[in-house]
Amino acid sequence: MFTCTLKNETYQFRSIADVLAKASEEKSGDKMAGIAAESSLERMAAKVVLSEITLKEIYENPVIPYEKDEVTRIIYDDLNLFIYKEIASWSVGELRDFILSHRTTVSDLFRISKGLTSEMISAAAKLMSSIDLVMASQKIRPTAHCNTTIGEPGRLAFRCQPNHPIDNPEGILASMKEGLSYGSGDAVIGVNPNNDSVESVSRILHMTHDFIQKWDIPTQNCVLAHITTQMHALKKGAPIALMFQSLAGTQAANDDFGVSKEILDEAFQLMAKHGTSTGPNQLYFETGQGSEVSLDAHLGIDMQTLEARTYGYARHWKPFMVNNVSGFIGPETIYDGKQVIRADLEDLFMGKMHGLPMGIAPTYTNHMQADQNDQEIAGMLTALAGANFYMGVPGGDDVMLSYQDTSYHDDASLREMLGLRPLREFEEWLEKMGIMENGKLTERAGDLSIFK
């Protein structure tokens, strides 16, 4: 039990989970779950309490008990206790100040990352403003390698996302060519299948693999079917460079997703043995605030803290990409543009603080109070904050999944406005193809018919 007296009013909080939930910036999903602060001052009282809570108190009170939840177990089992003990007496306020201090180096941040539980990282983010989150995120540049190296300073990568409503191979191929002609596709060429059968998924894997081979493109292919479908396809000999799965921050939600430590361990081993890529990072995860609420598997924990726990879980399998898709579900979790932008900034920081190679998909659905202007703001801010990658969707309109995401045009624009280059190997390929020169698109760029 915590109490805080603020402006002649005393606020009470039942537990650390309650403090975390009420200290969150306003989001509709936390309200729907009935755990959000009821007034602006109650939110501030929770932030004050949170700033005084020590890392040791958080460590000793995981929001979901170790015995009951696999996500908690992974987070605690992977923690470096030597480093944790060095900082256990810090308050969350001190942790925030340490992260933002000029005296704190990048390697200091990577080091303490190993001694922080996800709840601690979530707590620090709740005491940070938009610029705080951008400044902290800019410092931390986790890299990973599959066939390309992602996350190097000065470079920005994209997933080419050439979906088709009924998986028409020619349609997928055409959108893929379009994306590549804009310089999108160095993170991965990743297709969301409409049909989740092993045969259909294998067909798309072969097609994308063959195209990459034919044109000698330094990248990786992926079909974002359920992980068990991909594992079947891989066992049957389908060429997979990167394996995908959506993750959440509670075991209950992961059960709904049909995923567990056992399955992920097997996938990791299978990719090491049968995957086509160099690695060592051969997995691609997607996450986003709100999935646990929408599955009614949140256990009274706020969306942002559950998102942090998802990262604590994800880092166990050393992914090549973690893509944050907050905003994909709808207004019952993230109501409007303001909430999406906040969630994107929080998630980017929290993912990086976990040492993960983070990308952001600033998305919105048509029943949210958000539009293209909000999305572009979120894209620019997170690019400034040093996201590793974005999606690339033809014209920003995903015709299979019915939502909006960053377009091939936005991808090229984000690079140009911030002076960022494609991933090293891929940039050389773009130059060879005559699509890019000295980091700028050529006249030839944006023409899918150059791939004959």
Added chain:
Amino acid sequence: MDIHTIVKQVMEELQKEGQLEGSGRPDVISAKSFNSGTREIIYQNHKQVGVEQPANREEIEKVQSITPARIGIGRTGTRMKTKNYLDFRIDHAAAQDAVFKDVSEELLKELKLPVLYSKSETMDQYLMDLDSGRKLNDISRKWAEENLPKNKQVQIIVSDGLSSTGVEANIRDLLPALVQGLKSKNISLGDPVFIKRSRVWIQDDLASIVNCDCVISLIGERPGLATAKSISAYLIYQPNEDTVEADRTVISNIHEGGVPPVEAGAHLADLIEEILKHNASGVKLAQLK
């Protein structure tokens, strides 16, 4: 009437009157009225190759015809051209209107649908509190108890869901086709109702009041940019507290560009006949068949 039909009719009118002239941009037809000096602009959207000096124009035209994705659109600098930017914003605006606008009173009157209400009192509440759209409010519940026929085999619900536009575009054709199909099979039917700001699960609530064997919801789908006027049908056999999502049979993508509404009506009548025959819906029905 959809925008294309309107545009076509207006174009024909104008051609008859000899008032049509091109604006220089092939995607927008501008028609000038000489009397008032007002410039009328009629928006039309058809695909065109926006790439300047493409390596192979025919190839781009060909692939544009096999995917609804926005490809071959070209660029100005790194940005979309004006036409494509406006196309995108128009499609998003249509999708937002589909969610946030109400189904018209005229349509509900024309179809003689009684209007019931969920517990959602505002659109915001409906969008953010999913449970509020899953139960009837007290007044509607009482009205249904007192006025709706009980113990019929089938109860039909029309729900605005997430697309009022979907309801507007399809129900006028779909509902009579479905009712006719059920009548021809001698299946007994309660009075169809419209429930404002309602979600799928409200069918469980109404079914418990009217005590039907099968309840079917015709509900506006979450709109995409490609179409904002699609609806889905959710059917369930005798829902109760233990009902799970897998117990529902779903037919989605009902609209002129997908499963046309009249065809869907006939198909749904057949489906209901099967559900009643097997006393099951959803995955259970699929396993029995």
